[in-house]
Amino acid sequence: MPRESAAKIYEVATRLFGDQSYPATSMRDISQAVGILPGSLYSHISGKEALLFSIVESGVTKYLEAVAPVAESPEPADVRLRAAIAAHVTVVAENIQLTLVAFHQWKYLEDANRRRVIDMRNAYEDMFTRIVQDGIDTGVFTTTHDARFSVLAVLGMLNWVPEWFSPNGKASTEEVAEALADVVLSGLMSPVPAAKGRKPRSR
């Protein structure tokens, strides 16, 4: 059953890379956990580096494919940003372990593969940057800061989700996405105007 074996190898490697880190996981660990001889791994994959790259690429691709149509839609920027956040959270909810490997273990890739992942990550960041910049240009967003800070704030918020979100927990994927989008779009104080320089008020 070669195809099933390949799927099993990816599944086991994703778990081991996530649980014990890529550098600490040997091909022997993977073959033992899959239940095949070490040599049999190589009929499916060329090596540990190629395995990590495939896993990271498949993870990041899920995010790119989910957010690309949203980023390119003709909706106003706030609607698009809300939809992009929802698309991201939906991918997290369905791929927590894959996401943790794709977002943290890619750093252990060697130069060429590392560069390819950085390009994919930059393409993902660019989708959010275009939405935010478009929102600023059209006056939908009133932030006075460079778009980059808002994008990094949003991506940080999103990249943290796999650390705390449980698809079986109290909050649904939709609720989480809505709450996070509201923080970014409306802020905690909206519709009260920004409070910079205001004197502390008595409570």
Add this chain to the structure above:
Amino acid sequence: MPRESAAKIYEVATRLFGDQSYPATSMRDISQAVGILPGSLYSHISGKEALLFSIVESGVTKYLEAVAPVAESPEPADVRLRAAIAAHVTVVAENIQLTLVAFHQWKYLEDANRRRVIDMRNAYEDMFTRIVQDGIDTGVFTTTHDARFSVLAVLGMLNWVPEWFSPNGKASTEEVAEALADVVLSGLMSPVPAAKGRKPRSR
């Protein structure tokens, strides 16, 4: 020079745990990089686990000590949240490598130490929760969502900072802190009221 050696061991271990992960770093790697015999490490530390715990504890403690006075101040919640974000970003800027180890490698600690770190992390999250909840209770924050989501949004944003911030880059620590605080407090659209359910407007 026993005290200098201890400092050097912590510095080298922090770099190696960050660069190649804790599980993949051996005591031999550390002693080689420090330039002492493996046996000499044990006159300073009891083992690799104790070394990681010390590093993580010292990292998380910096954050707790920086934000605690802010969290307990009598200022209104928005002023306190802004100050807490600034305090956090200041600690990041001065401790990027330590922060990456403290926030990512702690997961490899064994049960008792892991539990102690989780308690410290929860205490840190609680400081932000008290600020946000107080903001909601006093009407300073108008968010309709559970305080937890706002806190997790803020912490995600903050935990992502060491991934992109360079203390030698164009933006100062103060600018970064201000921009992030503005995203959370005012949102991208403020002072425009929240846009939920609004029809897309033409541009």
